[in-house]
Amino acid sequence: MTEEWKKRWDDRYQEKAYAYGVEPNDFFKHQIKQLQEGQILFGAEGEGRNAVYAAQLGWKVEAFDISTEGQKKALHLAKENNVSIDYHVGFLPELDFTDEQFDAIALIYAHFPPPVRSEYHQILNQKLKSGGTIIFEAFSKKHLEYRERNPKVGGPANIEGLFSLEDIKRDFPDYDIELLEETEVELNEGLYHNGTGSVIRFVGRKR
Numbered sequence: 001m002t003e004e005w006k007k008r009w010d011d012r013y014q015e016k017a018y019a020y021g022v023e024p025n026d027f028f029k030h031q032i033k034q035l036q037e038g039q040i041l042f043g044a045e046g047e048g049r050n051a052v053y054a055a056q057l058g059w060k061v062e063a064f065d066i067s068t069e070g071q072k073k074a075l076h077l078a079k080e081n082n083v084s085i086d087y088h089v090g091f092l093p094e095l096d097f098t099d100e101q102f103d104a105i106a107l108i109y110a111h112f113p114p115p116v117r118s119e120y121h122q123i124l125n126q127k128l129k130s131g132g133t134i135i136f137e138a139f140s141k142k143h144l145e146y147r148e149r150n151p152k153v154g155g156p157a158n159i160e161g162l163f164s165l166e167d168i169k170r171d172f173p174d175y176d177i178e179l180l181e182e183t184e185v186e187l188n189e190g191l192y193h194n195g196t197g198s199v200i201r202f203v204g205r206k207r
């Protein structure tokens with residue numbers, strides 16, 4: 001993973017406004033409310049909108065990302081909302097999470113770089129307790145067409161950075177699937193997710 005990639009995200013998060021807003025993602029909000037609070041890990045959590053929401057609901061929250069600027073804004077958002085989150089900056093293989101530590105893992109637009117994506121998913125699988133839940137929403141491969149029509153909807157511009165239903169089944173084989181779908185979504189999230197897109201949604205319970 002290059003310095004250039006990290007800088008790209010730091011530059012985005014150096015802007016004053018929250019890139020994807022301060023409200024949680026709609027799908028995440030709906031799903032998390034159905035779970036009993038416990039420990040949750042957020043991958044690629046950026047400026048913390050989902051992590052802070054979970055903390056407000058009473059979850060013990062940890063998050064990671066490569067962006068120090070994202071971390072700063074996430075901690076600021078947590079403070080403003082009188083909650084605390086534990087936010088780690090670094091590469092997942094070097095971070096010290098315990099196996100079977102978490103009751104839930106949230107991957108919301110966690111478009112990890114394609115060469116490490118499956119490896120990251122395998123590590124995350126180990127960090128989830130048996131019976132724990134993954135909540136996942138990210139752009140699907142069909143999204144490229146939507147992005148071409150309306151660049152303001154955002155998302156990766158390369159097909160390898162996007163997801164298919166098969167990618168999810170392959171990377172998360174040991175789960176009972178509660179939801180797995182490819183669907184259109186209307187996004188109104190801050191400056192960079194605006195308009196109609198195509199996403200993969202997955203909710204799975206680890207066996």
Ligand SMILES: C[S@@+](CC[C@H](N)C(=O)[O-])C[C@H]1O[C@@H](n2cnc3c(N)ncnc32)[C@H](O)[C@@H]1O
Nearest residue numbers: 009020044045046065066067108109111112113
């Ligand atoms: C589209 S943003 C999503 C942020 C957040 N999950 C949200 O929904 O608001 C993608 C995030 O992935 C992070 N990211 C990219 N590569 C990463 C990596 N290798 N490890 C951790 N985070 C990464 C970026 O820094 C960025 O914050």
